[in-house]
Amino acid sequence: MLTPLKAKSEGKLAKQICKVVLDHFEKQYSKELGDTWNTVREILTSPSCWQYAVLLNRFNYPFELEKDLHLKGYHTLFQGSLPNYPKSMKCYLSRTPGRIPSERHQVGNLKKYYLLNAASLLPVLALELRDGEKVLDLCAAPGGKSIALLQCACPGYLQCNEYDSLRFRWLRQTLESFIPQPLINVIKVSELDGRKMGDAQPDMFDKVLVDAPCSNDRSWLFSSDSQKASCRISQRRKLPLLQIELLRSAIKALRPGGILVYSTCTLSKAENQDVISEILNSHSNMMPVDIKAIARTCSQDFTFAPTGQECGILVIPDKGKAWGPMYVAKLKKSWITGKW
Numbered sequence: 284m285l286t287p288l289k290a291k292s293e294g295k296l297a298k299q300i301c302k303v304v305l306d307h308f309e310k311q312y313s314k315e316l317g318d319t320w321n322t323v324r325e326i327l328t329s330p331s332c333w334q335y336a337v338l339l340n341r342f343n344y345p346f347e348l349e350k351d352l353h354l355k356g357y358h359t360l361f362q363g364s365l366p367n368y369p370k371s372m373k374c375y376l377s378r379t380p381g382r383i384p385s386e387r388h389q390v391g392n393l394k395k396y397y398l399l400n401a402a403s404l405l406p407v408l409a410l411e412l413r414d415g416e417k418v419l420d421l422c423a424a425p426g427g428k429s430i431a432l433l434q435c436a437c438p439g440y441l442q443c444n445e446y447d448s449l450r451f452r453w454l455r456q457t458l459e460s461f462i463p464q465p466l467i468n469v470i471k472v473s474e475l476d477g478r479k480m481g482d483a484q485p486d487m488f489d490k491v492l493v494d495a496p497c498s499n500d501r502s503w504l505f506s507s508d509s510q511k512a513s514c515r516i517s518q519r520r521k522l523p524l525l526q527i528e529l530l531r532s533a534i535k536a537l538r539p540g541g542i543l544v545y546s547t548c549t550l551s552k553a554e555n556q557d558v559i560s561e562i563l564n565s566h567s568n569m570m571p572v573d574i575k576a577i578a579r580t581c582s583q584d585f586t587f588a589p590t591g592q593e594c595g596i597l598v599i600p601d602k603g604k605a606w607g608p609m610y611v612a613k614l615k616k617s618w619i620t621g622k623w
Contacts, residue, residue, distance in 0.1 A: 300328050301506040307516050308500065315552050319588060319599065323550070323608075326600035327504055334605045335382035336360065336401035338427075339373040341434055342463050345395035349373070360401060364580045367411055372434040376401055376584060378603055386460075394460045399427050402585060402598040402609035406492060406546035407431040409574055409613045415439040416489040421477045421533055424450030426457030428494055429470075433462060437469075442488075444473045444480065478528045481535025490542050491533045495526045497547035497554050500608050526558045534566060539618045542572070547610045555597065555610040556590055562614070572613040 305328070312320045326332050337352060339345055357375040361368050386394045407428050412418060414436045420429045423443035432441065443458065445451040451474045458470065475483065477493075498519055506512035530545060537543055547554050563569060571594030578587040578596045586601035594614060598607035 298330055298505045299507070300504055301509060301512045303509050303512045304503050304506055304516065308504070312550055316550065316588060316599070322601060323599050326602065326605050327501060330505075332380050332602070332605050334377065334380055334401070335398045336404075336606075337375045337383060338397040338399055338404070338431060338434065339375070340393060340395050340397065340430075340461050341371050341373070342461065342466070343393035343395050348395060349375075360404065360584060361581060364583070365408065365577070366580075368408065369412075369435040371436070372404075372431065374401065374404060380605065388456055388460050390459075393463065397427060397430055397461065399431075400548075400606055400609070402606040403427060403546075403548070404431055405577065405581075405585075405596070405598065405609060406494060406544050406611045407435065409577065409611050410490050410492055410542060410544045412436045412438060412490060417487065418442070419480070419484075419488045419491045419533070419536055420444065421480060421491060421493045421529060421536075422446075422495055423472075424454040424457075426454045426461075428492060429454070429458065430461045432492070433466065437466070440469055440471070442471045442473060444475055444477060446474060446476050448474065478525075478532050481532035484536050486536075486538045488536050488541060489538060490544075491537050492544050492546070493526075493529055493533045494546045495529055495554075497522060497526070498549040498551055500549050500551075520553075523553050523558050523561075526554060527561055530558070530562050531566075534562075534569060534616060537616045539568075539616055541616050543569070543614045543616065545610075545612045545614070548608055549610070550588075550597070550599065550608045555612075556592055556595060559592065559595055559612045559614075568617045570615045570617055572615050574611065574613045577611075 352375045357377045360374040360376055382398060385398055412432055412435045416438050417440045418438045420443045423429050424445040429443045443454060445454045455472050533543055573593040574596055575593055585598045585606055586604050588597045588599045590597050595612040598609040600607050
């Protein structure tokens with residue numbers, strides 16, 4: 284069953300909430316988040332409250348747009364509060380809902396900005412990419428995080444992988460829309476099963492990002508097909524196994540001493556903390572990296588829920604900070620042989 288939102292207040296943004304999904308989330312998240320779920324639910328079910336960040340493309344910098352954003356009251360993400368924040372990455376936020384129009388894809392013309400959920404930059408920043416490093420974006424479509432990585436630094440080699448054929452084409456077009464030809468030459472776009480990447484390229488990468496397939500709470504709530512939504516929910520319990528398999532592959536692909544960042548856009552503990560706990564318990568060569576400082580320094584722009592982990596943070600949607608959900612965990616591969 285689909286429940287219509289208040290069309291008058293939502294205007295063109297009026298959508299229909301899938302009651303099957305909402306009821307399922309209600310049972311799970313009221314237990315996991317307690318009273319916090321009430322506010323989170325209110326934001327997730329009200330698209331008129333949603334906010335969109337504007338990531339500027341350093342390869343075709345929009346100086347006029349930047350001036351306009353300043354005049355409209357936008358401010359830069361973190362405003363210098365994060366110690367390792369790359370100066371080359373500029374992302375603007377507004378404290379009020381709304382979005383500027385997206386740019387159309389035009390062959391031969393680089394886009395000037397990318398619209399995104401600001402919380403999706405946290406996994407990119409946690410990776411702390413440096414010039415010359417070899418990087419793997421294991422589940423890269425639609426390409427926003429790959430674009431953001433290239434705003435931070437110039438890798439020696441970047442592999443953007445996507446197993447789904449439709450999403451693979453979307454990823455390729457996104458990269459072509461934002462990245463100049465000389466830099467495209469250091470990027471490989473692959474369509475491999477991420478679970479086999481580690482065996483194909485062992486100990487290859489300095490940094491690996493696993494932005495894993497997940498429940499995607501925000502979009503699932505607006506599933507237009509209730510039958511399909513019910514099927515998704517029944518299949519949901521299989522996602523942690525897939526996520527663990529992807530992480531195990533990523534660990535094999537990571538060189539000793541390298542950094543792994545795992546992220547999802549769900550609130551689900553089973554897909555977040557429990558997955559990371561399983562990896563840490565079964566891989567003696569993987570060490571947690573404390574990223575609580577990100578939550579402390581970013582509290583002006585994001586609201587965080589406790590995770591019980593030093594290596595994991597969870598952004599939850601809040602009033603005036605309608606970003607997330609976004610879970611981020613950071614691990615480091617030691618020189619000790621692991622077990623899996």
